[in-house]
Amino acid sequence: MTTILGNLRQFLTDIRIRYSKESPVDNLSEMNALFRFRYSLFKELLAANSELLTVLSDLDEKLKGEHVFGLFYINNQVNKSLKYAFQMVKSLNVMSGGKHRGLYDSLEEINNQIKAIIAERKAEQAPQAVMPHDRIFLKDADWAGGKNANLGEIKNCLNIPVPEGFAITTKGFHDFFDYNDLKEEIIKQKNLLYINEIDLLNNVSAETLELVRSKPMPPALEEEITAGCTALWGDDQEVLVAMRSSAVGEDGDISYAGQFLTILGVTRSKICEAYKSIIASLYSARSISYRSSKGVYDEDLAMAVACLKMVDSQASGVLYTRHPYDITNENILINAVWGLGPYAVDGVISPDTYTVTKDDDLSITEKNVSTKPVQLVLNKQGGVEERPVPAELQSVACLDDEHIRILAGYGAALESHYKCAQDVEWALDAEGTLLILQSRPLKIQSPKNFCLLKAAPLKGYRLIVDTSEIAAQGVGAGPVRQVESVADLTDFPQGAVLVAKHSSPEYVLVMRTCAAIIVEAGSVSGHMASLAREFNVPTIICNQSVIDLLPSETTVTVDAYTGRVYEGTVQELLAAVKKDEAHMKGTPVYEQLQRVAKYVIPLNLVNPDAPEFTPAGCTTLHDLARYCHEFSYKEMFQISDLASKFHGWSMKLDALLPMDIHLIDLGSGLKEGATISWNGVRVDDIVSAPFLALVQGMLNKDLQAVEPRPINLSGLFSVMREQTLTPGHHGERFGDRSYAIIADKYLNFSSRVGYHYSVIDAYCGDTVNKNYITFSFKGGAADDVRKNRRVRAISLILEQEGFRVNVKGDKVDARLQKYPNSYIESRIDLLGRLLIFTRQLDMLMTSEKSVEWAAENFVAGNYRLTAPPVEA
Known part of the structure; x- marks a missing residue:
């Protein structure tokens, strides 16, 4: 990080000299590049901010102590956090010509504090390449992965049956890659890769998958795997195994769900081939793309694999230690189907459901038996296949009462041990023994599906x-x-x-x-x-x-x-929420995450007007993000100053409006192939969502139908007196150009209407977290009293429409952010109407009553103002 910061300083100096707002720009192509460059930096900053906040959310989730994670996870999240914070700091400084260089010092200090904590405890290395589960515990997640660590914990701490098996640890992974010199070869291929080029991504992925699968197993690793099989199953060659990924370097098989390979029904002779296929799945196109988008470094990635004896199950399914979407229901829920579990997990078959209380008796309160026409079963030659359920069993319960109570007891024990609700996969083998295949924290609701699943209102x-x-x-x-x-x-x-x-x-x-x-x-x-x-x-x-x-x-x-x-x-809801201490709390790795999180998560900079809202006041990565986010708006807001410094490179808008609007398209604001007539750009050719909303507001039919406002003589004399006596007014006179810098989701609009100016800066896309509007209005042709009344009327309107507003003298500043794009568009439409409505409004600001009078008329949609009210 220190080297990166040092190298960037010279780059910043060059950028500041070349793109400083104060430096003259004579070449139109340079001006074009400058606008596009500024906008691209702004988009990068918004994207990095969104990604950093996602990491913070994930860290908050882990601090609950419910999910398995190791030091690799902490390192990955720290690296991602620092990467996104650095991107934001860099983008802001390049945008501003280096005005916020102090942020680099703050980032470096935070980085040093975090690295010092991480250096105190390095991840433990696997003692050997193959480890039986009876020697693995939760603390070993760094080299065994989440699945293996959980199975070992359940077996060794709770004495609950799990499938026979062993872990091929990260040592085996590194031995394989080192033996075949794969790391350098894969890095060379990935250096050619641009993730958004789908065809290239697929080609590189396919070549890498084949490269890994084609390499020989190190003899020592193959011997260890063979010895692991023999220790458990002797010479029995009929044993089939499940090979399941147990990746290290993420968060315990949660964020990576579905990214890596699982192979069922593997024969003993094919275990090494299956192993290579699973570790190769690190380089599937979706996995490469996922890691790239999440900022996970390949050098921090390693794959452990669980090798488990396949359970030729009579029945299998899922157990929830409490209702998955009704927090008032603490009963244990069991789902069951005939055969293997995927048909229950994937919803292929409607399962039996059993409800069991958590009291000492484990009373079965409800049994719903479904019709189960087919099942997934093992193929003795390897793999799995679908077969029909015998007719006499299709409507029979998969579990008897004794098995239901045994399974419920296992669920209660798991919840007690892990100190949080559990989502458990189980199987009933051919001998009638119940086995736990996996246990993980139960999410009470998922934002993706809670609308479909949530319980009925109380x-x-x-x-x-x-x-x-x-x-x-x-x-x-x-x-x-x-x-x-x-x-x-x-x-x-x-x-x-x-x-x-x-x-x-x-x-x-x-x-x-x-x-x-x-x-x-x-x-x-x-x-x-x-x-x-x-x-x-x-x-x-x-x-x-x-x-x-x-x-x-x-x-x-x-x-x-x-x-x-x-x-x-609602006492039922309050009583249902318990503050359990989850199982990860108190462990060394959890305590390290707590210490690291102090420099990442807390937000101390909450008020942009506070004196401590400075680069030196940034003591966490969240502070840095907040600071950069705030000042990026201000930098983009000032982009209109650049537009007003030249007049040769823009396109006129062809619209019946009382202002001369010229467009600067950043490349995606107009329809592809839009034709520019001698009258200019047509409204129909605009695809910039915020600019189109603004123009539609300005062209509102009710405003267009408004006749010239009645002249108020005292107001007119006030305007004429100010124009005559106040120097410099003709620089702001009506008829000056207005500029709209546009992209598909972005707008910076600066207008000169009458004797005032206004600036709108807005982003309007699908990501709520990025959307915002900032608006500034100043000036007028009347005296200071009337100008102040007008901005107060504007302020009243904006406050009623959800903006946060600040008024100083004859200037009003307003902001609205983090709304859906449809709402953002509606507010920009409102600003378009407001700009037209407020033309020459200062002439009508004859009394204090006219402030509320003007605001009430606008909100009511009455744009045809008559004589203003007079003071009593």
């Missing part, structure tokens, strides 16, 4: 909100306190539910004491959501208008598992 309570996005899971109840500004946080009552129009990281001021947070808009991967998870505050984002449904002092219960809000206190 009876007896009025439902206020039924659907929302979950930013931080949990349940909280208390009186509503609506928050409109930071000032409202000063006397925020302990135990209240914070309700606001929009998310804000400044709510951290009350997160230690509030019961829950409800906001109408925001992002589940935004700064506030990250803070809410850090402070364990149940938080939901409604993406709809709910403020009026939740008046202050109303007592509500927020269920941030199903995304619901109930009126009153």
Whole structure:
């Protein structure tokens, strides 16, 4: 990192000299390149910010202590975090000509603090290439992988039956690669790869897969695998095994679910070939693309493999130690099908379902037996195949009561050991023995499917909100306190539910004491959501208008598992949430993650106006991201200054508007092949979502139908007096050019209308976390009093429409961010209408009453203003 920072300083100096806003630009092609360069940096910064917040969310999840992870995971996440933070710092500095160089010092200090912690404890190396599961525990995840570590833990600590088997550790992986000199050869191939070139990616992947599979096994490794098989199964050549990936370097087989290969029904003679196929799956096209998009370094990646005796199961299925989507239901749920488990896991067959209480008796309270026409079974020659279930068994329960209770007992023991709800795969072998195949933490709900799966609303309570996005899971109840500004946080009552129009990281001021947070808009991967998870505050984002449904002092219960809000206190929900200490807490690797996280996750910079909001005030990677995110908006906002410095390279907009608009297309703002007539660019050729919304607002038919406003003589004399007596006004007179710098999702619009100017900077795409609008309005032709009244009228309008507004003198600044693109477009349309509506409005600002009068008329859609009100 230090070398990278040193090398970048000279690069920054060159960029600053070449692209500084103060330096003259005479060549139009250079100006074109400058705009595109600035926009590309901005997009890179937004993308890095989004990725960094995703990493922070994942770290928050691991700090719950429920998921298996090792030091490789910490190293990977730290490397990704530093990479994304560096990208943001670099992009901001290049955009600004090096104005924020102090961020490099802060990043270097944070990097040194983290590296010092990591250096204290290195990942343990595998003692040998093949290890039986009776010598493996959770602590060995760094060299055995999550699957192997879990199976060993279950077998050795709980004495619960698991399939016979062993781990081929990371030592075996490295031995194989070193023996065949594969690392350098693969790196050479990958250096030619650009991930977005799908054909090239597929070709490189296919060549790499074949390269790995074609190499011979190291004789010593092959001997160890053979010895491992003999130790467990003697000379029995009929044994079939399951070869399952157990990758190291990620988060315990969770983020990589489905990325790597599993091979069922492998004969003993084919184990080494299957092993090579599984480790080769590290280089499948989807795995390469996934790692690249997530910033996982290949040098940190290693693959362990679980070699398990196939269970020729009579029946198999899944067990949940509590209901997977109803937090009030703590009973054990068991699903069962005939044959092998994939048909239950993948939903091919509707399974039997059994419900068991967690009391000492393990009472079976419900049995639903389904019809199961087919099953997946082992083929004795290798592999698996589908066969029909005998007719007499198709409608028979797969498990008897004794087996149900034994299995439920295993589930209860697993939950007790791991200290959190478990999702368990099991099998019943031919001899009638129940085996646990895998156990992992149970997600009570998944954002991808909770709308389909969540339980019905609780009876007896009025439902206020039924659907929302979950930013931080949990349940909280208390009186509503609506928050409109930071000032409202000063006397925020302990135990209240914070309700606001929009998310804000400044709510951290009350997160230690509030019961829950409800906001109408925001992002589940935004700064506030990250803070809410850090402070364990149940938080939901409604993406709809709910403020009026939740008046202050109303007592509500927020269920941030199903995304619901109930009126009153719902004791059933509050009682269902237990604060268990999960199994990873207290382990050395967990404690190291805790120490590292202090320099990554906390957000200290919440208020951009605070004196500590400086590069030196950034003490965590989250702080760096917040700072860069804030100032990137300001840098893009100022891009309009560049546009106004030249007049030879733009395209006029052909539209009936009272302003001269010229377009600068960054390459994706107009239809491909758009024809430019002598009148300019047609509105129909615009594909830039934010610019099209702005133009549509300006062309609103109700505004177009408005006749010239009645002349107010006192207002007209005020305007004429200011124009005559105030020097320099003709530099802002009506008729100056307005510029729109556009891309498919981006707009920077600077307009000169009458005797004022305004700037709109906006991003409008599918990623809520990236979307924003910033707006500034200043000036006018009347006296200072009338100009101030006009900006206050604009301020009232914008506040009612969800913007955060600041007024100083005759200038209003507003921002709105992290809303869906449809809402962003609607607000930009509103700004288009507002720009037309406010033309010559200062002439009508004859009294204080006219401020609210103008705002009320605009919000009501009455653009045909008559005589303004007069003071009583």
